[in-house]
Amino acid sequence: MSQPTGPAHGPSSSGAADAIFDDDHAVFPKGTLPNDLDAERAVVGACMALGAPAIDAARAILDADDFYRPAHETIWRVILDLAFDGAPTGAVAVADRLRGAGALERVGGVSYLVRLAAEAPPSADNADYYAAIVRRESELRKLHATGIRTVQQALLPGAQPDEIRSALDAEVREGRERALASGNSRLSRFMVDGWDFVTKTGIDKEPLWGTRGETAWAAGESLMIVGAPGVGKTTIAHQVIFARIGLGDSALGMPVAESKRVLYLAMDRPQQIARAMARLVRPEHEKLVRERLLIWEGPLPSSLDKEPGLLAELATAHGADTIVIDSLKDAVSTLVDDSLAIAYNSARNRALREGIQVLELHHQRKATADAPRGQRPTLDRVYGSTWLTSGAGSVLFIAGEAGDPVVNLHHLKTVTGEIGPLTIVHDHEAGTSAVEETIDIAELLRATPDGVTAKQLASAMTGDKKPDAAAIGRARRRLNTQVKSGLAEVEKGSAGGIGGGKEDRYFPSARHISASAPLAAVEQPAIPLTVVPATPPTSAASVQPSDPALTDADKRRVAAATAASPGTGRFRERSRTSTAASVVQPVVAPDAHRKNRR
Known part of the structure; x- marks a missing residue:
């Protein structure tokens, strides 16, 4: 908004225009309402x-009723009508339209219109500045x-303070909403240039x-x-919000960032919520909980x-930077109506x-009688509108x-x-929760010299003998993360062919093998394994990792065992009978796996 060049007002002339120009000059006189004529x-x-x-x-800022003087409101409406029709908006055109409506003399006549146009600011760049002044006085x-x-x-007999306060709050809120949702703020309040959007918002x-790498709740985005x-x-x-207010620093083993103050909307069975919270609170926490946790107990003033x-408004009024809705069904009139869900999203x-x-x-949909048990949930299981x-x-x-x-958390x-x-x-x-021990992929790779495929890892993670494509994809992403971190390397497979394709196989990286477990641990990894007889070596003598007769997988086993036997620099060959040490490969044994984890 540019700095204006003020309109010049010449000496008054006689007639209707005189009356309009001379009263209430730039500053409204004592006893009148706020205005700036x-x-x-x-x-x-x-x-x-x-x-x-x-x-x-100007029309990006003003409504017609923002003008204090009725004559100016009438002229403004005519100007907008002419602009909408694509007609000229000069003094002559405005006078003609007013004359046809029988309102020309009521606004001061042709001479007043001509004088307004003649004494207008020299640049359209100043119009928004003066419009903002008019809007301010209207507010x-x-x-x-x-x-x-x-x-x-x-002052009315029997007046009720709560009713008066509610009416006042409603009017003030309506005014604030009008200021935010209309006029200049409506068109530019959330406007940023492309560079700031990319470099700051994102x-x-x-x-x-x-x-x-694994975000449960991102700043600027809601968590459901x-x-x-x-x-x-x-x-x-x-557990998350108590960590947010400083009573702890993690939940479910994941770090939680602190906040200034949390506002908890305890709408769904407040007494049960209070009992649940009490499990985490100690007498020494009183000062911190009083200052940094506020509870709204019961229904909201409006859905x-x-x-x-x-x-x-609730969060801002109470100085909270975090708000918890418990639960969503108590905050929205109905959750299945798309239009109301969109309003809630607003x-x-x-x-x-x-x-x-x-x-x-929030709550889930009730499972149908024919719904398969144990199936991984999807967003369709969330109750209410998809929005x-x-x-x-x-x-x-x-x-x-x-x-x-x-x-299980998904x-x-x-x-x-x-x-x-x-x-x-x-x-x-x-009142606490813990994550049951899960597979350490780096340890698994070190314990399995023949390598691990994405399908094998997915089977071990899910306990499913035939993991679906999504589970295999998740396992592959985790293995690839190990590769990017330098903890693993991948041996690319092949697609198709008469004998079928060959899957990518993942191994511990050479520089990471030095951290591998002793040989005994290599032969007995943490997850269920099956023993597959290995091909006898070409020689019964000691073997070096560089021997040309070794395959890539054999070389890795030699390197792993060499690292597990410091000071020798060589791999002592193990007995390769069907009952002794053999190549180990992970297979699916879900019941045993779950038992081991517990």
Whole structure:
């Protein structure tokens, strides 16, 4: 918005124009409502004199009822009508339209219109500046009217403070929404240039929960935790938010970033929520919990689909930078209506745009009788409109039965890399949760000199003899992460052919073998293995890794065993009978695997 060149006002002349120009000059006199008639004259004069550029700048800010003087409002409406029709908007055209409507003399006649145009600012660049002044004075008049109504209501017999306060809050909120959603702010409030958008909005930020590679909750994006009643949604959420306020630094083994203050909307059975929180609180925590955790107990003043700005207003009013919705069904009128889900997504986005982080607890759909048990959940299992999950940044799904101490966590919508699936063990008395021990891929590779395929790893991770393509893909991504980190290397397979294709096989990298376990551990890896008789060596003598007769896999086994026998520099050949040491390959034995992990 450029600095204006003020409109010049010459001496007054006689007639109707005289009356309009001479009263209430630039500053409103004592006893009148806030206004700036000079700014109003500058706006309508510029629109008549300068045409489309000034009109476009001013109407992005002003509504017709923002003008204090009725004559200026009438002229403004005529200017907009002419512009809409594609007609000229000069003083002569405006006078003609007003004459046809019988309103020309009421606004001051032709002479007033001509004078407004003649004394208009010299550049359309100033039109928005004067329009903003007009808008400001209009807002002050509205606040003045609200104050008068509040005083009158307070003096009525039987007045109720809560009712008056609610009415006042509604009017102030309506004014704020009008200021944010219309005029100049509507068109430019969220506007940034392309470079700032790419380099600042999209900048890589530290996650609120998790790591950069595996992010459960990203800054500026909402986290939704979904599950049936009683599977531990609230238990996990409490561990996250207590870490957010400084009582701990992690949840489920993943780091949690601190916040200033958390506002928890305890709408779904507040007494149960209080009992659940009490498991994590100690007397020495009183000061911190009082200062950094606020609880809204009970229903909201309005559902978020009806008042999308309420979520951000609540957090801002109480100085919170994190807000927890427990649960979503209590915040929206109905969850299956697409239009209401879109309205809720607007509420979520307004909060995020104001720098308020959002965590939502939500329920799943009831399983049908013919639904296969043990099937990996999908976003279709989340209750309600698809737009609820479409607007979420991350969705975690907890699968299990109510009260189960052991449940499974699935990452249905990811931010970066996928988390899990994880087996979660709840301690219901302490209110804590832990991740059951999982496979260490680096250890597995070191323990399996013949290498591991993505399918074999997927079988070990899921306990499924025939893992699906998605599980194999997740396993392959984890193996490739090991390769990128320099902890593994891959031997590329081949596709098709008479004998079928050959899968990529992953091995520990040469520089990482030095950290491998002793030979005994190599022969007895942590996951279930099958023994496959190996091809007898070409010589019974000692073997060097560089011997040309060795295959690549043999060379790796030699190197692994050499590293496991420091000081020899050579690999002592082991007995290769069918009952002794042989090549080990991981296979699927899900029951035994789960038993080992527990």
